[in-house]
Amino acid sequence: MSSSPKAVQQDPLRDVEPIDARVVHWFDFICPFCYVSQDRDELVAARGLDIVDLPLRAHPEISLAGVRVGPRRGPMYRHIEAEARAAGLVLNWPSRLPSSSVALGAAEWARRIRPAISREFNRSLFEAHFVLNQDIGDEATILRHAALLGLDPALLAAALADGSTAGWIRESESAAHRHGVRGTPAWLYRGRLLEGARSAAEFFRFLEAD
Structure with a gap:
């Protein structure tokens, strides 16, 4: 493991721009649509494609203090709850929305230095927010x-403190905006963009379209 996360990848956008065999995926840990769509990475891998998971704050306006939210009611929330059940995911709506900057920065740090376990780390942070109601802010x-x-918390804390992770988030969001991304989750493949919580059938069509 490198002692400096910055040394791992000199060009932070090197693997952001898509190639034919790569899917770029922007996500946020506080986005319920991202939470219920976690298995899309496996669908991509099953087709022999690589996927790059990148940070995009769904609510950059939320301060580090977070905001309290009330009960989730209505058709949209019932739909999300049904999607969670279909995916075999527990969903306990958190009572507050934190700033996702720290969590997303940590996820990008993990992707760069320990890519083999970065998705497991992502799953643990999704679970922390949507299952355990822990403060991921x-x-x-x-x-x-x-x-x-098994990640080194001291190295991660250093990257969070020195501004490395905040810079990586800005770079990822800039790339997303260049490609017309408006929200999370979003997938970019062969110049085509798919946004929002989509059914597996829609996602398959997206991957298979010429």
């Missing part, structure tokens, strides 16, 4: 989950 929460997976 709290750096201590993120460092604890990192340590449980």
Whole structure:
């Protein structure tokens, strides 16, 4: 493991721009549509394609203090709950929305230095928010989950403190906006963009279209 996350990838956007065998996926940990769409990575891999998971804040306006939210009611929330059940996912709506900057920065750090376990780390942070109702806006929460997976919390804390992770998020969001991404989740493949929670059938058509 490198002692400096910056040394791992000199060009931070090197693997953002898509190639024919790569799907670029932008996500946010506080986005319920992203949570219920986690298995799309496996659908991509099953077709022999690579996928790059990149950060995009769904609500960059949320401060580090977070915001409290009330009960989720209405057709949209019932749809999300049905999608979670269909995917075999527990969904406990959190009582507050945190800033996702720390969690997304940590995820991008993990992707760069330990790509083999970065998706497991992502799953743990999704679970922390949508199942365990832990505060993923709290750096201590993120460092604890990192340590449980064998990631070095001291190196992660250093990257969070020195601005590396914040810069990577800005670069990822800039790339997303250049490609017309308006929200999460979003997938880019062969110049085509698919956004929002889509059925598996729609996702298959997206991957298979010429």
